[in-house]
Amino acid sequence: MTQPRTPLTFFTFSSPPRFYAITGVLVPVFWALAVGLTAxxxxxxxxxxxxxxxxxxxxxxxxxxxxxxxMSMLLYVVMAFWAAIGWAFNARLASMVARSIAPTGALFxxxxxxxxxxxxxxxxxxxxxxxxxxxxxxxxxxxxxxxIALTEAIDDPRRADQAGALLAxxxxxNVPIIYFSVKWWNTLHQGASVSLTAAPKMATTMLTAMLIxxxxxxxxxxxxxxxxxxxxxxxxxxxxxWVQDLARRQQGALP
Amino acid sequence: MSILARDLKLAARRRIESLLxxxxxxxxxxxxxxxxxxxxxxxxxxxxxxxxxxxxxATMLSVNTLYSGDLADGSLEQMLRAPASAVAVALAKAAAxxxxxxxxxxxxxxxxxxxxxxxxxxxxxxxxxxxxxxxILSLLGGLGAALTLGLRSGGMLLILIVLxxxxxxxxxxxxxxxxxxxxxxxxxxxxxxxxxxxxxxxxTPVATAAALRISTE
Numbered sequence: 001m002t003q004p005r006t007p008l009t010f011f012t013f014s015s016p017p018r019f020y021a022i023t024g025v026l027v028p029v030f031w032a033l034a035v036g037l038t039a040x041x042x043x044x045x046x047x048x049x050x051x052x053x054x055x056x057x058x059x060x061x062x063x064x065x066x067x068x069x070x071m072s073m074l075l076y077v078v079m080a081f082w083a084a085i086g087w088a089f090n091a092r093l094a095s096m097v098a099r100s101i102a103p104t105g106a107l108f109x110x111x112x113x114x115x116x117x118x119x120x121x122x123x124x125x126x127x128x129x130x131x132x133x134x135x136x137x138x139x140x141x142x143x144x145x146x147x148i149a150l151t152e153a154i155d156d157p158r159r160a161d162q163a164g165a166l167l168a169x170x171x172x173x174n175v176p177i178i179y180f181s182v183k184w185w186n187t188l189h190q191g192a193s194v195s196l197t198a199a200p201k202m203a204t205t206m207l208t209a210m211l212i213x214x215x216x217x218x219x220x221x222x223x224x225x226x227x228x229x230x231x232x233x234x235x236x237x238x239x240x241x242w243v244q245d246l247a248r249r250q251q252g253a254l255p
Numbered sequence: 256m257s258i259l260a261r262d263l264k265l266a267a268r269r270r271i272e273s274l275l276x277x278x279x280x281x282x283x284x285x286x287x288x289x290x291x292x293x294x295x296x297x298x299x300x301x302x303x304x305x306x307x308x309x310x311x312x313a314t315m316l317s318v319n320t321l322y323s324g325d326l327a328d329g330s331l332e333q334m335l336r337a338p339a340s341a342v343a344v345a346l347a348k349a350a351a352x353x354x355x356x357x358x359x360x361x362x363x364x365x366x367x368x369x370x371x372x373x374x375x376x377x378x379x380x381x382x383x384x385x386x387x388x389x390x391i392l393s394l395l396g397g398l399g400a401a402l403t404l405g406l407r408s409g410g411m412l413l414i415l416i417v418l419x420x421x422x423x424x425x426x427x428x429x430x431x432x433x434x435x436x437x438x439x440x441x442x443x444x445x446x447x448x449x450x451x452x453x454x455x456x457x458x459t460p461v462a463t464a465a466a467l468r469i470s471t472e
Contacts, residue, residue, distance in 0.1 A: 142419040149415055153406045162469040163402050167416060170398065170462055174420050177451070181423035 014093045016233045017242045023226040030223035037216035044209035058122045061115050062206075067214035069112035071221060072140060075105035079147075080172040083165035093229075095161035096236070098168065099151055100228035104221050106144035113137055136179045143171045157236060258334060258344060262351035276317040277359035283309045284367050295372045302371035303381055303432035307425050310360050310385065311392060315417055317356040318396030319410045321348055322467070326404055332471055341464035349390075349397040349460070357389035373432075380435045380445075384428040387448040391424045394459040401466035423451055 045063035079101040086095030116134065117127045128134065147167055154160035237243045266273040287305050288298055325331035334344050364385055368378040399417040403409040431444035 139419045139422055142415070146412075146416040146419065149412055150402060153403070153408055153412055159469055159472065163466065166462060166466055166469065167402060170420065170458075173458070174423075177423050177454075178419070181426045181447075 014091050016093055016237050016240075019093055020230055020233055023230055027223050027226050027230075030219045030226070033219035034216050034223055037212055037219060041209050041212035041216050044205060044212060049206045049209050050203055055123055058119065061119045063209050063213045065112060065115040065119060066210055067217045068108045068115060069137065070214055071217045072105060072109035072112050072137065075101055075108060075221065076140060076143070076168075076175070077172060079105060080165075080168040083161070083168045087162050087165035092161075092236070093233070095165065096229050096232045097225065099161065099164065100225045100232060101221075102144055102148050102151070103228070104224050106141060106148065108217070108221075109137060109141040109144060113141065132179075136175075139178055140175070143175075147171070256347065258339075258347040259351050259354075262348065263354060266351070266355045273355050274359070276313045276356040277363050279316060280309050280313040280360050281363060281367070283312065285370070288370075298371045299373060299436075302368065302373050303377070303429040305371075306364055306367055306381060306385075307388075307429045310364075310389060311418070311421055311425060312414075313360060314356060314389065314392040314396050315399070315414045316410070318352055318393065318400050319413055321352055321397055321400045322404050323400075323409070326471070331467070335467060335471060341467055342460045345397060345401070345460040345463035345467065349394045349463070352397065353390050353393040357393050360389060361385045374436070377432050377435050380432050380441045381428075383445060384431045384441075384448060387445060387452055388424045388428040391448075391452050391455045392421055394455045394463075395420050398459050398463045398466060401463045401470060404467070404470040424448065427451065 041063060045060055049060070049063075051057055079098050081098075082094045082101070083098035085091055086093075086098060113134070116137075120129065121127050147164055150167055151160045151164040154163060234243055234246075284305055287301070291297060291301065322331055325334065335341050361382060364382055365378055368381060373381070395417050396413070399413040400409075402416065403413045406412060427444045427448045431441040431448070434444060435441045
């Protein structure tokens with residue numbers, strides 16, 4: 001498929017056919033990256049990183065737990081951002097990306113909660129405590145579920161995108177308020193292990209493994225989100241000429 | 256303003272229906288002693304939380320119909336088309352909902368406090384907290400109602416959407432009573448609730464107006 005050459009602008013990649021073509025190339029790359037980085041990160045985490053002085057081997061779940069928690073929060077912001085762009089500029093593709101991010105974000109949130117429970121059992125002696133960070137992560141999961149439920153309940157895709165965008169934006173305004181209210185309410189969770197302002201409090205290999213795992217999760221998120229968006233593009237643009245051309249070519253390729 | 260008067264008049268014409276939220280509130284609250292057990296010590300401890308959670312649920316269940324009647328008979332579109340801005344419409348509707356559904360809850364709360372053997376100062380704190388907090392719930396509920404307008408599973412969806420957003424109000428409202436019962440001042444919690452109310456008052460009518468436009472497009 002040859003695309004006519006157009007100057008590169010902010011909206012160059014917001015054209016669905018071009019997005020479809022480019023991500024078709026990118027998705028396998030991101031899958032390869034995700035698998036490769038996960039393998040490296042887990043190997044470093046399980047075999048190279050030293051045993052923790054106080055927690056022993058149990059702490060090794062950190063290599064999944066912390067990156068998942070980072071992704072869960074980041075993806076909510078990214079989702080709200082693209083949803084708002086889609087709403088403000090009436091950019092269909094941005095709205096589709098936002099809606100594709102939601103299930104992945106919810107998955108990471110659940111993963112963070114689940115690995116946290118598995119980690120909490122041996123170290124705190126309980127699966128769950130009503131601590132500030134756990135509770136706000138749980139509320140984040142509810143926010144994701146509310147967004148998904150709302151967008152799925154509305155049949156008209158345009159209205160679904162806009163209503164979802166409004167909810168995501170209101171939610172992102174609320175996230176800091178919820179976080180601080182819950183923090184006031186109760187706190188047991190250990191302080192942040194990694195911060196940009198202070199020197200890291202952990203061994204370098206641990207930090208490297210954790211960062212590699214976050215990159216792996218990034219690659220996975222890109223791969224899954226793009227795959228989901230591609231499916232959504234095809235579904236919504238099914239009456240467009242380029243999709244019908246594509247379908248005809250695919251059918252022609254089959255024996 | 257005229258929308259507010261109109262909604263109040265509509266509520267006055269259907270008295271029993273307007274009393275449903277507060278009746279629900281009373282029934283739901285009185286289920287807890289049956290489930291938890293009648294020990295006064297336990298009940299006193301969990302009373303503020305129960306009152307707040309039940310107030311939250313009563314608000315969410317009643318706010319569901321805030322816009323749907325107006326949507327069905329077409330008056331919502333007329334309101335949005337009228338010279339008064341949609342933000343004012345959203346504000347008036349939320350105010351009407353609070354007067355009809357929120358205020359009776361506050362009046363009923365002291366009675367419930369007595370049922371749960373709460374002390375005088377704790378009761379006062381609870382009522383002040385509800386006074387500051389229930390408008391927040393009505394405003395957030397109005398936003399949820401506008402977003403879920405005309406959807407099949409609107410009621411359930413509204414609750415799922417609004418409850419996470421309403422957690423700060425719940426925490427500070429119930430926290431104020433706990434603070435008083437452990438001998439501290441509730442003013443910190445009440446100040447935060449008031450700040451939350453101001454922020455909600457400034458933000459939600461705009462968001463609700465946008466949601467109404469999206470839903471009626």
